[in-house]
Amino acid sequence: MKCRLVKLTQLSGNRASIYSIVLNGESDTIFEKFLRAHRNSFKGETNDLLMRLNTIGTKTGAIASFFKSHEGKYGDGVCALYDSPGKKLRLYCIRYGTPLIIVGSGGPKSKKIRALQDDPLLKEENYFLRWLAEEIGKRIQNKEIEYINNYQDFDGNLEFVLPQ
Amino acid sequence: MENHTSNLIDEFFESITPLDQAKTDAKMLIAAKIFDAMEKKGWKKKDLLEAVHKASPSIISKWISGTHNFTIDTMVELEHALDIQLLNLKSSDESRTVTYHIEATQRVQNLKQMKYGSPESVQSKLSILNEPTTAYAVVKPSLSSVKS
Numbered sequence: 001m002k003c004r005l006v007k008l009t010q011l012s013g014n015r016a017s018i019y020s021i022v023l024n025g026e027s028d029t030i031f032e033k034f035l036r037a038h039r040n041s042f043k044g045e046t047n048d049l050l051m052r053l054n055t056i057g058t059k060t061g062a063i064a065s066f067f068k069s070h071e072g073k074y075g076d077g078v079c080a081l082y083d084s085p086g087k088k089l090r091l092y093c094i095r096y097g098t099p100l101i102i103v104g105s106g107g108p109k110s111k112k113i114r115a116l117q118d119d120p121l122l123k124e125e126n127y128f129l130r131w132l133a134e135e136i137g138k139r140i141q142n143k144e145i146e147y148i149n150n151y152q153d154f155d156g157n158l159e160f161v162l163p164q
Numbered sequence: 165m166e167n168h169t170s171n172l173i174d175e176f177f178e179s180i181t182p183l184d185q186a187k188t189d190a191k192m193l194i195a196a197k198i199f200d201a202m203e204k205k206g207w208k209k210k211d212l213l214e215a216v217h218k219a220s221p222s223i224i225s226k227w228i229s230g231t232h233n234f235t236i237d238t239m240v241e242l243e244h245a246l247d248i249q250l251l252n253l254k255s256s257d258e259s260r261t262v263t264y265h266i267e268a269t270q271r272v273q274n275l276k277q278m279k280y281g282s283p284e285s286v287q288s289k290l291s292i293l294n295e296p297t298t299a300y301a302v303v304k305p306s307l308s309s310v311k312s
Contacts, residue, residue: 006168010177020168032172039176050176051188052230059189060196065228082229153165 003132005102005158011050013058017152019102021132030125031091034105038089042108045089049081053103061098071116071126076133078126080106090116092126094133099152104129135160192230194239194250199228201246215245 003023008031011018020029028036039046056062072078077094081103090106105128107121116122136154139145145156202212209224218224226232227242234242239250 004166006166008173009167009169010173022168028172029168029170032170035172035176047176047180047184048188050173051180051185052192054177054185055189055192055230060192060230063196063199063228063230065195065199065225066192066230082231084231155165158165 001162003160003162005154007153008103011053011057013054015059015061016057016098017100017149018053018057019100019154021102021104030105031103034091034107038107042087042089045083045087048084048087049089049091052081052083056101062095062101063098064095067093067095072130072133076130076137078129078133090122092129094129094136096147097151099150100147100154102129102132104132131163132160191232191234194234195228195230195232197248197250198242198246201248202228205246212245216241 001024003021005019006022006029008018008020008029020031022029035046056066066082067079068082069079071080071092077096079093079095081091081093083089088109090109092104092106094102105125107119107125109119109122116126136145139157145154145158147153148155209221212224213221236251243250
């Protein structure tokens with residue numbers, strides 16, 4: 001199965017670019033699939049996450065304190081966008097500094113869950129981003145992917161093959 | 165890079181009011197200002213915690229998460245601790261002086277003291293100059309004047 005990075009034009013702005021991932025030949029990114037899956041049960045939370053991404057793209061950039069860090073392996077950039085206090089819809093991202101983030105997917109994190117690994121959905125979405133972060137890291141190192149536009153965009157080979 | 169436009173995101177934005185977006189923007193801009201001030205001071209969360217005499221470290225994370233709805237008391241405390249401005253409380257009837265630096269591209273021939281000109285009339289008057297020069301405009305809420 002393949003996936004590729006795409007830039008979400010409606011959320012990206014002068015302060016940050018917001019990317020997501022398209023799997024195979026699907027039309028929706030995994031972020032859109034996340035929104036569709038939770039828009040009814042978590043209407044307030046999905047609206048809030050979208051507004052926050054809009055602010056990040058257009059006004060503030062992806063400031064570190066907006067994200068709950070250490071949601072992946074050490075230093076890989078996998079994090080979770082903080083949602084409103086008391087809300088428990090988790091959205092996993094990969095943060096490349098203030099100018100660029102990749103938004104993935106996530107799900108509800110109930111109070112009963114102590115670690116993301118205890119929830120199959122959260123684990124799957126989180127671990128997918130960990131894998132992607134590692135692959136992007138390798139390609140940045142060997143110059144298959146480069147930063148352009150003042151570190152606000154990726155350029156290069158943005159298509160990946162998922163492990164079997 | 166491949167650009168992606170989403171009908172679904174458009175649908176969401178149609179249901180989000182400008183007021184709700186403005187509230188989100190405000191919370192995040194305030195958080196950004198606090199975070200930026202901490203970085204400039206070289207402060208960790210514990211330093212801010214100490215400066216505002218709070219006990220729970222998690223409150224600092226909440227403040228800079230961009231999701232927090234601040235009280236005025238907290239904002240004033242943060243202004244004092246970080247030496248920043250979060251609240252703009254100038255009285256609306258205080259006179260405000262705005263200084264514009266205008267660079268004209270034509271020579272000044274007949275210097276004139278112009279008073280009570282609107283920005284548009286100032287611009288039209290500067291257009292008759294014939295040499296590069298510099299004009300300063302001091303604009304006050306109740307009157308406009310240009311000194312050249």
